Amino acid sequence: MSKEILSLEPKAIWENFYSLTQIPRPSKHEDAIQDFMMKFGQDLGLETIKDAVGNIIIKKPATPGYEDRQGVVLQGHLDMVPQKNADTVHDFEKDPITAIIDGEWVTADGTTLGADNGMGVAAAMAVLQATDIEHGPVEALFTADEETGMTGAFGLQNDVLDGNILLNMDSEDEGELYVGCAGGIDANVSMKYKEEKLEKGYVAYKLYMKGLKGGHSGMEIILGRGNSNKLLFRFMKYATKNFKLKLASVDGGSLRNAIPRESFAVVAVPEKYNEKFLAAIAEFEATYKAELSAVEPDLAFFAEATDVPKKVFKKKSQKNLINAIYACPNGVIRMSDDMPGLVETSLNLARVYSENGVITIQALIRSSVNSAKEDLAQMVSSTFEMVGGKVKLEGEYPGWKPNMESPILKTMQTVYNDKYGKIPEIKAIHAGLECGLLGAVYPNWDMISFGPTIRFPHSPDEKVKIDTVAKFYDFLIETLKNVPVKEAVEA
Template identity: 65%
Template structure:
């Protein structure tokens, strides 16, 4: 049952998270959730501000005796990534998330859960509600549209917030403190095609690559999971070269920051090559399963005969598209030389879609080194311009440079060690936290990111560990109690 999670401990946090699961909040369509947060702040009697882009700021005064503490901003984003399995009937703009508990984790039925970053929002709400906590001045900053463009963070104006310390609650491993993150840039590639006739005596097939795990294009890029677009075009190139195949349409991936789990294409072949086509596709499926092994145990590559398409993508554009996708950089480009095990630079060939004479290809490039993003943009531009496409870049956001002398870092290390007898790991993350952008508007902020353990964000396998949510909450409460005095 959905409401089972509202009974978990800490109850205030889980009750708020349950309420969030009942409000549709996909990126760029999270208006109802923004309204909910604004009304929540007002209902508590606290100063509540909704800025011009839709971010909500709620101020809670210090508890008695803590008025001299540095002000803390509790920051999370309200939107969630809308991903579902192809066989799941769900409208992210109208339907609630169906949650359930399994083996100590909270997960969702065939869709993303929204723990990224709903757990952080729920924690901020619980702090605002609580009457038994000890803390200095607190502000909740709930940003919008983080997942699809960082619109809220980019639109936040300086001077609205009064605090000195930002606690970003959007990382996904309990016991780790994040002090830096990657910046990013979107590559927007466009092919214009003309519609050509279907050759006589052709047979059409609808191909589907499904069952891949997908995942977060930053956090999961180094796991070696399959990219549905890459796998689809590997076969399409073979079929065009060896079986006289022609491409009618392509629909691969759905979000720039999610590794594509599924890709679909309609293709035609001469009737005399139909049996060879089916046999070749089965061989490719076996080859893919051998390549990915246990990483992608549910990989499926199928083809079903379909009605002939009305038209095909012209042959020149088809070939240019194939060559561009096959040659495009994808995956991990470079590992960090400063932090062991950290991806420095990567790119995700996220979306390839054709419709109405246009084929859109979208990639999200990430790096903790700004010049490395520039180099990757240059490579992407060269590959696709050679293939005859239009190329532009947008959505750039800065990385967050670690400050190992951070006072709040020292405080949170001491708090964790005093409470659990060990020091938390200090890390940077190969994902686009909002800290880099927010810090450019408020350069005096001392920033840390932390959170409970979440697995497989941006995919229908997303889940959050119940025990670590309790640990995360206790850590947050103790940190607020020990925030340094203003100097």
């Protein structure tokens, strides 16, 4: 079915995007896509570089008559978020993505599509291939491992690129220009737990919290979707108190930058509480559905009988874990005072799992205000340190402060208005665009982020709106044609 997207226009983008869907490229497994991009640039006869951290840089000279224009860096990331529905059989390290046309959208068959950031990469590839568009010097920067650590942006050296303008093509609303983004920091928690033998007289169940939408922990945190970890532990606190629940294992969420959609736990309860326990699960499911009816219509919370575990958490270990997860902040913490409707600070309690006597908790903290980011990080640290957890705050990256006097912003506003009859909206984004890190390496860069309309990235519902791809690409081409000359900037 993937090949049906080859019929879409503009073919220059869709053919490249199809090629990207055929190459497995989950974060941390990018050798194949990096090799592909190296060959792509070399086959075009262009200077092509792979740096020490896996970034691919391809340089294309100016077209005749445009040699005096500012150099432009077209930037996107090569990796994609690997998320799939529970009933979908797919190996992201081996299998291609099956892209399908669904009305006005292109989506995938039960997996993430990789339009984030495959569309931006495909657009840059089309510019590099083109022989019929006018532009000044162009450099394409394809970064590595954006989704799980921004490894490429962190490792970029300050002497490999010559351009003055960065066009990041990793935002997800056509007709909007992004001039700022949130910074972030990873909270990694480890807690040791002790086990004991489970006495006789217990029945065991596997708890399932499923059917949630999940999604991008920056872009869609504002939607108030359910967090499967928080919902599961909410029930387990109640069941521990009322039914003497014993926890044997837990496995909740998947990726740090994806709102958790599914969480599971193996638990045991005394046989005498069996019926009340099952009734409570049904009651909690009804409560969750009532609370989240507008955003989680497919929520499901249920239990299936399973083998009685030989060991369970000791009482103190279980109490500490449940209380800490229950108490940990999650979701939108504060809205921006400067830009109405924009989330300023948030936390995604992404991953909770037990293995070999250790509980691992992973969270992603985002904020456009550095002091607020640090405050929330310390709040998380305090929560888990009180119960003996070890907390590491890692991978911090800066936000991108808006520059409303940006020359390329003014150029792009004019170009868009001339082409489409309206001024594009100017926004900041509550997500970790690489612009903050890249701007720290190249502080002279004038930066804008834009892209086609993409919905539900980082989830199997991810989709890109077909007609916005053409508008996005046409806008890119016209922008390159109208980039300011070097003298205008130097003056």
